[in-house]
Each structure stands twice: as structure tokens, then as C-alpha cells.
Amino acid sequence: MTWVEWTGCAGFLCYFLYDINSITWKNKLLQRFFLLGTLLVAFSSVGIIADGFDGMRKQPLCVVFFGIFALFFFGLMVYTLFFALPFGETYVEENHRRKTYTKGMYALCRHPGVLWFALFYLALALMIGTARAAVDGALLTAWNVCYICLQDRVIFPQTFYDYEKYRKTTPFLFPNRKSAGRCFDFFRREMKK
Numbered sequence: 001m002t003w004v005e006w007t008g009c010a011g012f013l014c015y016f017l018y019d020i021n022s023i024t025w026k027n028k029l030l031q032r033f034f035l036l037g038t039l040l041v042a043f044s045s046v047g048i049i050a051d052g053f054d055g056m057r058k059q060p061l062c063v064v065f066f067g068i069f070a071l072f073f074f075g076l077m078v079y080t081l082f083f084a085l086p087f088g089e090t091y092v093e094e095n096h097r098r099k100t101y102t103k104g105m106y107a108l109c110r111h112p113g114v115l116w117f118a119l120f121y122l123a124l125a126l127m128i129g130t131a132r133a134a135v136d137g138a139l140l141t142a143w144n145v146c147y148i149c150l151q152d153r154v155i156f157p158q159t160f161y162d163y164e165k166y167r168k169t170t171p172f173l174f175p176n177r178k179s180a181g182r183c184f185d186f187f188r189r190e191m192k193k
Contacts, residue, residue, distance in 0.1 A: 004047035004136055011040030012143040019147075019155045041140065045124075048136045052128030059129055066127035070120055077116035080105045100160040102170065104190075107182035109171045111148040117141060148173070 001009075014037030021030035056063045084105045105112040121137030152172065157163045171179050 002047075002051075002132075002136075004044050004051060005139055007040050007047065008044035008136070008140045009143060011037040011044060012140075012147055013037075014040060015147055016150065019151060023155060023158045044136070044140065048124060048133050049128065051136075052130050052133050055129050056127065062129055063127050066123050070123035070127055073116045073120035073123055077113055077120055080113045080116060097161045098159065100156075100162050100166040102166055104183065104186045107170065107186055108175045108179050109173055110152060110166065111173055114141075114144050114148050114173060117144050145173075 018033035
């Protein structure tokens with residue numbers, strides 16, 4: 001494994017520890033692991049780009065075309081994870097039994113950030129144009145899917161008192177026609193305000 005892969009894996013290990021800590025140990029030091037995990041995954045992503053820099057110079061049109069898609073999906077991911085949710089209650093306050101957020105992106109599916117994460121790394125791999133970038137992006141996406149499986153089955157049912165109801169009404173990862181309609185209706189109403 002390369003340093004990029006080790007760094008990304010360490011980032012997801014931090015995420016796993018952060019979430020497990022939120023329902024079991026409640027250790028204040030481990031509450032910082034979400035930020036540490038995010039920094040490690042970001043550092044790994046920068047490493048993917050740096051490793052592919054020479055190849056990108058040879059295909060500037062691919063860099064521009066797929067770079068636009070990568071930026072678009074990165075923006076969607078950041079919005080979904082940090083702005084579509086009530087930030088303080090989600091990432092700062094100590095976890096307690098609270099109501100599931102089911103509007104906007106979270107009407108689309110229960111883990112929309114993973115969709116944008118995977119599409120970001122796909123676009124990044126196409127932008128860079130190397131097998132190494134594709135493997136690194138696929139590895140990070142696989143870790144992210146494992147992470148949301150833990151959240152969906154173990155962490156969130158203990159964190160949100162109405163998570164079972166959310167599970168029954170909203171798809172796990174891939175939107176369906178009904179969930180996409182609820183998501184689009186939310187944003188259409190928001191734009192009219």
C-alpha cells in the first residue's frame with residue numbers, strides 16, 4: 001500500500017472510532033477524531049492529485065472536463081455533509097437521542113454524501129487518467145461504504161430515536177423516484193422563499 005492509501009485508511013479508522021465513541025466510551029479526546037479523520041482523508045486526496053500531476057500535464061482537456069465534474073461533486077459532498085445538516089447538533093454537541101433530519105439531500109437517500117464522494121473520486125480518477133488514482137479512489141469509496149454500513153446498522157439507531165421510521169421511508173444509498181421527488185420538492189420550495 002502507498003502512503004496515500006495508508007493515510008486514507010487511517011482517516012476512516014478515525015471516523016469509526018469517533019462514531020463508536022459517540023455511543024459507548026464518550027471520551028472527549030476521541031470526539032476530535034472526526035476532524036482528524038477529515039484532515040487525513042483530505043491529505044490523502046491531495047496525495048492522489050500530486051501523484052498524478054505528471055500525467056495530468058499530458059491531457060489538459062481531460063483535466064478541465066473531468067476537473068469541473070470533480071469540483072461539482074466535491075461541492076455537493078461538502079454541502080451535504082456540512083451545510084445541509086444542522087452543523088452544531090450533528091458534529092459539535094455530544095450525541096444524544098435526537099430526531100433524524102429527513103429534508104433536502106437527506107430525503108434523496110440516507111447517505112447522500114457517499115454518492116457525491118464516490119462520484120468525486122471517479123471524476124478525479126478520470127481527470128488524472130491513471131490506474132493508481134482509480135485504485136486509490138475505489139479504496140476510499142469502499143472504506144466510506146463500510147463506514148456508512150456501521151452508521152446505518154449500529155450508530156444511527158442508537159443516536160436518532162426515529163431512525164427506524166427513516167429507514168422505512170428513505171432508500172439506503174441509491175435514490176428511487178419517490179425519494180428523488182421529495183428531495184426536488186424541498187429545493188423547489190426553498191428557492192421560492
